[in-house]
Amino acid sequence: MSKYSIKDLEQITGIKAHTIRIWEKRYSIIQPERTKTNIRTYSDEDLKKLLNISMLNASGIKISRLAEMDVVDLEANVLKLSRVNKLEDTSIEKLILATLNFDEDLFESTLSRSVIEKGMEETTAQILFPFFHRVGILWQVGSISPAQEHFISNLIRQKLFAAIDSVSGFKKEGAHKIIFYLPEGELHEISILFYTYIAKKNGMQTLYLGQDLPFSELEKVIKDYQPNSIFTSFITPTTVDQLNQYLQNLKSSFAKVDLYITGMQLQQQGVIFPKGMKTITSMKDFKQAILV
Template identity: 25%
Template sequence: METQAHYYPIRNVAEITGVNPVTLRAWERRYGLLQPHRTDSGHRLYSDDDIRLIQQVTTLLNEGQSISQVVRSLKQGAPEAAGIREDNADIWETHRARMLEAIGRFDERTLEQAYQEILGLYPIDTVNTLLIRPLLQHLGNCWKQSDTGIAQEHFFTAYLRKKLGARLHHSNLQSHGPRLILCSPSGEHHELGMLLFAVTAVSHGLRLVMLGPDMPLSELTAVADATAAEGVILSMSTRPSKKVVEQELPALIGALDIPLFIGGQYAVTHARELAAAGAVPVGTDALPALRSIRAGLHSGT
């Protein structure tokens, strides 16, 4: 008996793959990479094969290839070309240089143009990994080399907060997946890493109750009850205070009846202790962390 094909609207495909609808349409129009079915009203419908192709493309992109090289390798029947870079200058270096120039001139219009162009062709998690995080690291390391180094870092982080916050707000309202609380404990003030993760998480279908940095852990059980959350995610990029480690975190683990996931550098350096205490350390990389979170939700860890 012939198996009936399954088709998915573009919103569902975006949640499954993490590639937003604007990018999926661009891949179709510019590169002929996808040829979705159309309903009588013109809406796109994607097959399981389309989804597998999109996932293959995102894997190659995350390895550093440009979208044009991915398209060429797939059309030539050579997906094994993963990891091969363009013969010319690294496309991500080119984009980073363009954005750094705009940041150095405090030129938000040019910065916005460069950012939106790249977002139109690449998934948000690829952009965050290969463009935004290296830019933040560069600005953080090189601020002493310019009379306006600190101002440049502040300018870019303020810009990113606006862009990521707006994207997160819009995508979160559209999501229909599991609801989780996301915050950092008291004394943790680093917000950008949490925002970068949050944008990737909602692009993959999670719904987040964003509480932000410097959150007293003692209130999270009540928030979980009020929101019917299915899990809590703590972002811990720096070592927390002794009070958080010895009092607040154990009390939270004991009080919650839903999984507690912990990401950030502290989850890497103290993974064994956190797991022994009953939390689920998920590390610093967004996509593996999301896989661990979904597995933890499924198992009821």
């Protein structure tokens, strides 16, 4: 069983720590354990209960009424409101619950509804990227197992591959050529799959080389394919020295190619970005930098 601080709960559920404290004191919604130094700690069950309460409260049910419900009643009401589409703006919370419970049906219904309403592009930018940020917090506190992370990542990968296939027939004349790949040891491909989809949707000529690509293989492909741009991502933990060395190798090996990079490892202190290399942190950045 994982243990969460009140700050962890705030970041994962979206409920302010101040509000959680008020709900504890006034309604006894959850009863945290306390350390010897009187610091609150919360369990997996507390997290799941708060996620359900957050969704029901957002749908208009008063907190005083929710406080009277047990866990079974809360889950039944979430299911009932989900079926009649009365749960608004709670997609991220539902995806977290789907991950924790290995609930493929909840994942499918949540994501499908969002794609119908917003489209794949906005769903990824507004729902999936923030969702993975919260999953990162769960990973840090030990609440997400490798099996759960693989479960949800593979479901999302399937959706993105399907989206890429749906726009594969469109390519502009004289299209910009761009290679997407992940460096050796890097397996987190959700972000570059999304950017591959955006590029292909906008008529660019894309070549997706996938995960864990040795640098020597990248050099061979660059020589044969002659791309205008290269796009890669750094999410798996690495040292600053190793990252800086890799970025320098990219720049020195492919000086005539535009280089675009993304990923949370770029936020480390001491990362040196070679001149002309561009970092991408959002869909807006990507469109402004590449789709010109």
